[in-house]
Amino acid sequence: MKIGLDDVIAAETRLSEVDGAAGKLTIASYPLEILSQQFSFEQVCAMLLQVGYAQELDTTTIGFKMAAARPRVARYIDHIDQQLARHSVVDAMRAAIAYIPDADDVTTALDLAVAPAVFLPAAIRLSADQAAIPPDASLSHAADMYRMLHGEMPSAAQEKALDTYLLTVSDHGLNASTFAARVVASTGAGLTSSVLAALGALKGPLHGGAPGPVLDMLDAVRSPENAQEWLSAALARGERLMGFGHRIYRVRDPRADALSAALSTLQAAGDIDQARSAVATAVEREALALLKQHKPDRPLHTNVEFFTALLLEALGFPRSAFTGVFAAGRTVGWVAHAREQALHGRLIRPQSHYVGERRQVADNEWLAA
Ligand code: ACO
Numbered sequence: 001m002k003i004g005l006d007d008v009i010a011a012e013t014r015l016s017e018v019d020g021a022a023g024k025l026t027i028a029s030y031p032l033e034i035l036s037q038q039f040s041f042e043q044v045c046a047m048l049l050q051v052g053y054a055q056e057l058d059t060t061t062i063g064f065k066m067a068a069a070r071p072r073v074a075r076y077i078d079h080i081d082q083q084l085a086r087h088s089v090v091d092a093m094r095a096a097i098a099y100i101p102d103a104d105d106v107t108t109a110l111d112l113a114v115a116p117a118v119f120l121p122a123a124i125r126l127s128a129d130q131a132a133i134p135p136d137a138s139l140s141h142a143a144d145m146y147r148m149l150h151g152e153m154p155s156a157a158q159e160k161a162l163d164t165y166l167l168t169v170s171d172h173g174l175n176a177s178t179f180a181a182r183v184v185a186s187t188g189a190g191l192t193s194s195v196l197a198a199l200g201a202l203k204g205p206l207h208g209g210a211p212g213p214v215l216d217m218l219d220a221v222r223s224p225e226n227a228q229e230w231l232s233a234a235l236a237r238g239e240r241l242m243g244f245g246h247r248i249y250r251v252r253d254p255r256a257d258a259l260s261a262a263l264s265t266l267q268a269a270g271d272i273d274q275a276r277s278a279v280a281t282a283v284e285r286e287a288l289a290l291l292k293q294h295k296p297d298r299p300l301h302t303n304v305e306f307f308t309a310l311l312l313e314a315l316g317f318p319r320s321a322f323t324g325v326f327a328a329g330r331t332v333g334w335v336a337h338a339r340e341q342a343l344h345g346r347l348i349r350p351q352s353h354y355v356g357e358r359r360q361v362a363d364n365e366w367l368a369a
Contacts, residue, residue, distance in 0.1 A: 001353055011174055011182060011345060014051055015336050018173040020248035025255060027171050036258040041166040042066050042141055045113055045332045048171060052339030053106040063140070069110040070118050070135035070144060073100065077122045077132045085127040090324045092123035094199045102190030104342060109335050112195050116328035117141060121149035124321055142166060145328065150316055157269035158315060164262040165311055168255050168304075169326055171333030177201040177208070178330075178337050185338035186348040194338035195331055208326045212319045214243040214309035217283070224282035231286050235294050241287050243306030245298075252301040259307035263314070272314040280310055 002008050017026040025032040028047035035044055039059075046062035057065070076099040085092035096119040100111050122132035133148045142163035146154040154162065172178070181198040185191075202208035221230045231241060246253055266272045284302055291300040312322050341348075 010179070010348065011337075011341065013174070013337065013340060015048055015333065015340065016171040016173055018248055020246075021250055023249055023251035023254055025172065027167075032168065032254045032258055035167055036164050036261070039167065040140065041163045041170070041329070044167040044170050048332050048336040049106075049109055049113070049339075051336050052104075052343060053109060056106045065110055066114050066141055067135075067137040067139070067144075069107075069114045070141075071137060072107075073111050073115045073118050074135050076100070077119065077134075080119065080123055080126055080132070082126045085123040089120060089123040089127055089318075089321050090199075090203060090327070092126070093119040093324050093327070094196060096123070097192065097199070098196060100192050102192040104191050104339065108191050109339065112191055112335050113332040114141065116324060116331055117145040118148065120321055120324040120328060121145060123324075124149060124318060146315065154315075155269055155271055157265045157271050161262040161266050161271075161311055162315055164258060165308070165325070166329035168258045169308075169329035171330070171336070172255075175207070176204075178334060181334040181338045182341040182345065183348045185341040186345050188342070191335055191338055195334050198330075198334040199327055202327055202330065203323055208323045208330075211243075211305045211309035211312065211322045214306050215313060215319060217242045218276065218279050218309075221279055221283055224278050227279070227282040227286040228290075231283065231290050235290060241291065243303055243309065244287055244291060245300045246303045249301070249303070250299055253303050255304040256302050256307050259304065259311055260302075263307060263311055266311070266314050272310075276310070276313070280306075 015028065017024075019025070027035055028044060028050075030039070030047075039047075040063070042063045043059040045066065046057045046059045049057050076096050079099055080092050080096050084095060093116055097112070097115050100108065100115060102108075118135055125132050133151055135144050135148060137144075139147065140159060140163065143154055143159045146158060146162055174182075177198040180201040181194040184194040184197045217234075221227050234241060263272065267277060284306065288300075288302065308322070308326075312325055313319075317325055
């Protein structure tokens with residue numbers, strides 16, 4: 001029995017491969033380094049969705065199709081509950097996604113892939129008593145998502161940074177939320193049901209909820225000069241340093257490199273707070289040195305959450321929305337996996353090992369009790 005299903009192979013996929021030993025991530029047959037430099041998020045969406053809709057989607061026309069899908073789903077913005085949005089913008093986004101009719105055609109796939117980018121900014125704005133901004137089909141997906149949040153156009157560096165983030169997290173093997181999507185798809189339920197299940201799994205702090213604590217740590221460190229002392233004290237207290245280490249990657253997480261490059265572009269364009277950047281640089285440098293001494297046998301590297309936190313903060317997303325921005329990139333992966341499972345997979349139905357009591361009830365014993 002494998003508790004947690006560690007190392008169990010439960011699906012065949014053409015969508016992505018995580019090689020933790022070599023630190024390589026392949027998405028839609030390309031290494032992430034190539035994707036992040038040469039493709040847009042929309043093109044990655046086309047390549048992932050081709051697993052289920054090869055006849056309908058290609059990398060040339062996908063931008064128009066996703067741009068047309070944004071206004072289509074925007075008609076559900078009116079259903080976003082302001083009270084729920086004040087409680088949790090991610091829950092409000094999930095509730096709005098539930099209005100997309102549950103089917104498995106290409107229109108549903110596209111509507112779901114674009115939905116978080118439309119609903120999340122609307123929920124953030126509603127939670128702050130601001131009116132939602134409708135989508136603009138003439139823009140790239142990343143530029144429109146940014147504009148629907150802030151009401152103004154991003155700089156070229158901001159648009160590129162958000163685009164890089166979305167494609168970097170678009171798929172990552174059989175992680176918990178993707179597995180949830182595949183389990184639901186294996187029952188024959190529609191794509192909306194799969195995405196809702198995946199979103200539920202993503203919300204947990206062990207999966208998509210980690211980048212907020214990285215910013216809490218940087219807030220607590222306050223200045224570059226404090227980094228060494230603060231981090232040493234945290235390790236001495238037995239705490240883990242947020243944004244370092246990974247379950248699967250034993251060398252540097254390739255997603256960290258892609259996001260670090262996007263951050264450098266933001267920095268060169270002056271689109272990032274210099275003081276925050278200086279603290280982050282000092283924390284990364286000191287943490288890596290301290291972790292080497294702290295765990296000489298366990299390679300601990302900067303992980304994707306460290307750079308995600310810095311990038312999403314620089315783009316003006318509130319911490320409470322970080323999981324929702326993750327979903328804006330990952331939903332296309334969930335949809336593609338759900339479709340792949342429905343087309344080629346089998347009902348997922350593992351066994352459990354019963355460890356409860358086995359009582360022998362004598363005839364009519366219950367009557368006597
Ligand atoms: N800071 C300090 N020590 C650490 C860290 C860290 N960030 N990460 C691991 N260690 C130590 C552990 O305390 C453990 O020490 P021990 O053997 O004395 O108990 C040893 O290294 C091995 O730890 P494991 O828990 O076996 O490492 P695992 O690979 O299972 O954990 C995890 C990975 C959970 C990500 C861990 O590195 C961690 O908690 N990091 C901080 C939180 C974080 O950044 N999470 C986001 C991860 S990225 C993502 O999920 C997309």
